[in-house]
Amino acid sequence: MKTSRWKSLARSWAGILAALIALIAAVWLLSMHIHTRRILPVEKALVDSLKEKAKTDVEVQKILQPELDRQHESFVKRQNAYDRGGLVLLISAGIFFAWFRWLRPERGAWVGVPAGMQRYLDKLSAEHTHGRCCPAAQCKALIRYHILDSCIGCGLCADACAEGAIEARPGEQHEVIDGLCTSCGTCVTVCPEDAIEEA
Ligand code: SF4
Numbered sequence: 494m495k496t497s498r499w500k501s502l503a504r505s506w507a508g509i510l511a512a513l514i515a516l517i518a519a520v521w522l523l524s525m526h527i528h529t530r531r532i533l534p535v536e537k538a539l540v541d542s543l544k545e546k547a548k549t550d551v552e553v554q555k556i557l558q559p560e561l562d563r564q565h566e567s568f569v570k571r572q573n574a575y576d577r578g579g580l581v582l583l584i585s586a587g588i589f590f591a592w593f594r595w596l597r598p599e600r601g602a603w604v605g606v607p608a609g610m611q612r613y614l615d616k617l618s619a620e621h622t623h624g625r626c627c628p629a630a631q632c633k634a635l636i637r638y639h640i641l642d643s644c645i646g647c648g649l650c651a652d653a654c655a656e657g658a659i660e661a662r663p664g665e666q667h668e669v670i671d672g673l674c675t676s677c678g679t680c681v682t683v684c685p686e687d688a689i690e691e692a
């Protein structure tokens with residue numbers, strides 16, 4: 494029992510942590526990029542001025558090479574940092590998308606995740622799912638439902654929907670709330686008028 498709770502906890506947080514790491518890596522890479530854009534012209538100007546002076550000044554010639562070495566070293570460090578940061582961003586973003594697509598807990602199965610965050614992720618998932626449609630109406634995750642004009646407003650579908658995705662409007666045509674519907678199909682089976690259709 495305890496092991497299963499730990500598993501659920503790890504599954505709930507895996508993608509959220511991956512998203513956080515990806516975000517931190519992206520912000521870090523962006524700040525490095527901005528910093529480099531500000532610093533590079535200054536360093537280049539310094540070397541150009543040293544080169545100019547070195548033509549006539551032996552002392553300046555002595556400090557030019559160390560400055561060139563320092564700049565080269567700094568370039569290599571920056572390059573390595575970009576590579577590592579980019580790799581972390583790529584891997585963590587990949588983990589997040591895989592988790593979101595295949596491993597994210599079902600609604601109500603979250604463990605240790607704040608309710609507001611759960612709602613946001615469930616909503617994001619619903620929008621993701623319903624932003625597309627399955628022309629063959631075969632992929633459950635991509636099926637949307639809508640209620641036809643023949644609806645008599647009996648409310649049976651609203652009563653049967655465990656997700657609260659159909660608001661009860663006695664006597665009026667009902668409507669499916671796409672953001673909440675999980676495409677379970679229960680409403681279709683209870684409608685006496687066959688007024689709920691897959692899209
Ligand atoms: S398909 Fe399921 S979740 Fe969607 S409205 Fe019908 S009963 Fe509710």
Ligand code: SF4
Binds near residue numbers: 645649651
């Ligand atoms: S069960 Fe069918 S007829 Fe009744 S409210 Fe729902 S869609 Fe309309």
